[in-house]
Amino acid sequence: MNQQQRSILVELASRFPPPGLQFSYGTSGFRTDASLLESTVFRVGILAALRSIQTGSVIGLMITASHNEVSDNGVKVVDPSGGMLTQRWEPFADAIANASNPHSLIQLIDDFMKKENIQLDGAPSSEVLLGRDTRPSGKLLVSAAALGATSIMGTIANDMGILTTPQLHWMVRSKNKGIEATKNSYYDQILVSYRLLLDCIPPGVCGNNMYEKLIVDCADGVGGEEIEKLKTRLSDLKIEARNTGVGVLNEGVGADFVQKEKIVPRGFGPSDFGARCASLDGDADRLVYFYVLSNSDKMNLVDGDKILTLFALFIKEQLGIINGAEDVKANNSYQTHLGVIQTAYANGASTDYLKQLGLEVVFTPTGVKYLHEKAAEYDIGIYFEANGHGTILFSETFLGWLDIRNNELLSTSRGSEQQKAALRLVATSKLINQAVGDALSGMLLVEAILLQWGWSIYRWNELYQDLPSRQLKVKVIHRTAVVTANAETVVVKPPGIQEAIDVETGTEDVVRVYAEALTQEAADSLAHSVARLVDQFLGSCGD
Numbered sequence: 001m002n003q004q005q006r007s008i009l010v011e012l013a014s015r016f017p018p019p020g021l022q023f024s025y026g027t028s029g030f031r032t033d034a035s036l037l038e039s040t041v042f043r044v045g046i047l048a049a050l051r052s053i054q055t056g057s058v059i060g061l062m063i064t065a066s067h068n069e070v071s072d073n074g075v076k077v078v079d080p081s082g083g084m085l086t087q088r089w090e091p092f093a094d095a096i097a098n099a100s101n102p103h104s105l106i107q108l109i110d111d112f113m114k115k116e117n118i119q120l121d122g123a124p125s126s127e128v129l130l131g132r133d134t135r136p137s138g139k140l141l142v143s144a145a146a147l148g149a150t151s152i153m154g155t156i157a158n159d160m161g162i163l164t165t166p167q168l169h170w171m172v173r174s175k176n177k178g179i180e181a182t183k184n185s186y187y188d189q190i191l192v193s194y195r196l197l198l199d200c201i202p203p204g205v206c207g208n209n210m211y212e213k214l215i216v217d218c219a220d221g222v223g224g225e226e227i228e229k230l231k232t233r234l235s236d237l238k239i240e241a242r243n244t245g246v247g248v249l250n251e252g253v254g255a256d257f258v259q260k261e262k263i264v265p266r267g268f269g270p271s272d273f274g275a276r277c278a279s280l281d282g283d284a285d286r287l288v289y290f291y292v293l294s295n296s297d298k299m300n301l302v303d304g305d306k307i308l309t310l311f312a313l314f315i316k317e318q319l320g321i322i323n324g325a326e327d328v329k330a331n332n333s334y335q336t337h338l339g340v341i342q343t344a345y346a347n348g349a350s351t352d353y354l355k356q357l358g359l360e361v362v363f364t365p366t367g368v369k370y371l372h373e374k375a376a377e378y379d380i381g382i383y384f385e386a387n388g389h390g391t392i393l394f395s396e397t398f399l400g401w402l403d404i405r406n407n408e409l410l411s412t413s414r415g416s417e418q419q420k421a422a423l424r425l426v427a428t429s430k431l432i433n434q435a436v437g438d439a440l441s442g443m444l445l446v447e448a449i450l451l452q453w454g455w456s457i458y459r460w461n462e463l464y465q466d467l468p469s470r471q472l473k474v475k476v477i478h479r480t481a482v483v484t485a486n487a488e489t490v491v492v493k494p495p496g497i498q499e500a501i502d503v504e505t506g507t508e509d510v511v512r513v514y515a516e517a518l519t520q521e522a523a524d525s526l527a528h529s530v531a532r533l534v535d536q537f538l539g540s541c542g543d
Contacts (some may be wrong), residue, residue, distance in 0.1 A: 001106075001120060005153060006110075009106050010102045013042070014043070016038055018039045018097075025097070027084070031074030033072055033073075034137035034141070035071075039144075040097045041063065041095055041143040043076045043416060044145065045150060046096065047089070049150075051085070052127060053124075055078035059126075059127070060078025060169065061077055061149070062130075064131075064283040065133075065135065066256075066281055067219075067250055067257075067282050067283075069251070077093075077518075079172075082434070083434025090148070092112050110503065119154060123154060126152070126448045130160060136220045144160060163226075164284035166440070169436040169438075170186055170514075174179065181522075186362070187230065190431050191230075193431035194234075194431055199447035200423055201451055213240075214240070214278060214406070216277070217278070218243050218284075219257075220249065221283060222283060223280040223281075223282075224245045227280075227440075251296065253265040253279075255279045255387065256387045258299075264290070265279060268299075271353060274294065280440075285389055285437045286388035287307065288301060289301075289303075289460075290458060300461055303347075303386045305342075305383050305386050307390065309350055309354060310449055311392060311445070313463075315428070322422055337379045338379065339381045340362070340383070345387075349467045350464065362374060372526055388439070391442070402429075416431070424514045428445065429447075503527065
């Protein structure tokens with residue numbers, strides 16, 4: 001780094017003194033009260049520019065706090081693939097966010113550039129795409145991010161405006177593949193793919209779903225505006241959007257509220273009895289479904305586990321059709337490695353059901369970065385968390401085979417069930433957002449599958465019966481005092497706590513407790529018993 005670049009960075013960094021908090025980059029990036037984030041966002045802008053130079057690719061930077069309250073905000077980086085920032089760069093993110101003054105910040109950057117062999121002199125121009133959700137604090141924070149990015153000479157910061165988090169991820173992935181990266185091109189791709197799926201539905205199979213509206217809770221966030229845009233281009237599906245921005249973001253609304261509280265969001269009630277409903281979160285990267293029970297504000301939740309199961313059933317069916325004929329088995333079959341990825345928070349009934357179908361189910365630690373990484377190991381990897389965040393990944397090898405097979409079937413047996421199954425998988429791979437969980441594209445895929453099978457939301461929900469469960473948070477001094485193994489299903493530290501839990505069972509400093517049992521009362525009792533044990537053992541082990 002030359003002296004001119006150092007002087008620029010020192011001068012600009014001096015405008016953004018750190019707030020004195022200790023930041024840690026996680027699955028959601030950096031997230032806290034919006035009034036304390038300007039310095040951190042400026043510094044993450046620098047990181048994004050350096051990442052762009054190192055990779056020779058477009059990088060994304062999203063300003064959002066997702067399902068958090070409106071006074072919070074956050075920042076996270078999107079890597080060239082459209083996925084999350086590589087874990088290898090997370091320690092550097094922590095270091096620059098927590099640097100105490102401009103000079104220590106410059107030294108950290110200088111040392112990291114030498115370690116990573118990042119050369120500014122003669123480097124190709126770099127580009128960072130900036131996006132934000134609807135929070136009032138977003139505009140100021142995007143300005144700070146842009147200033148950070150452009151403080152690295154030769155970097156262009158393109159403000160993409162207000163958009164969903166998945167749209168920014170999709171744009172980064174698309175631009176790095178040489179595809180047009182705009183909102184219009186995003187909608188073009190998912191809507192064309194959705195209609196291809198509808199074209200493959202056998203006549204007379206759709207049942208009543210084609211004529212029933214879908215009511216969508218938009219969490220008073222960015223999803224409201226985007227659903228309205230979607231409606232103008234979507235004559236095949238009747239959508240009624242609620243909570244589109246008049247109320248307070250995420251307050252008594254949204255996928256996180258619905259999934260955790262298991263009651264209907266604001267604006268829904270007994271008059272919606274029987275309707276098929278969906279709920280997005282504040283930045284539209286989570287999706288859950290539900291239907292209202294008669295004469296109450298209670299509802300039946302159809303969560304991320306059920307969405308995963310629907311997708312897995314659909315893909316398994318299409319693969320079976322493609323590889324079902326003798327000539328395919330003999331000459332053209334592809335032994336597809338299909339995997340389903342869950343975390344310890346998945347309902348045990350869903351795991352049992354998926355295994356009974358003969359599907360390969362594996363567990364990872366909690367966090368999208370772990371789920372996404374594992375899903376990428378398969379020809380087709382499907383992951384979803386119960387909270388509604390998930391997607392489907394298709395390997396390039398599989399897609400190459402599928403494209404060849406689809407073209408063969410088009411020339412030899414156009415309109416056959418095999419050819420339609422191949423086309424459905426091609427359309428699914430383009431409809432689903434392979435960069436990250438996306439409530440809008442996921443919703444369209446759910447709707448297409450329900451129409452394909454003529455299923456109501458009740459039929460879908462009856463695939464299996466969820467085990468009663470309860471999730472609690474236990475406030476602790478240091479959450480790192482609890483160490484787990486086997487994808488967070490067994491506690492190994494402090495010593496003795498797992499044995500005590502066995503007796504019972506027959507991004508903040510909290511330990512999350514998830515318990516299942518045969519009845520809701522038993523699940524509640526077990527969760528509270530484990531919470532007391534956590535408190536007891538961590539109290540005795542100190543720091």
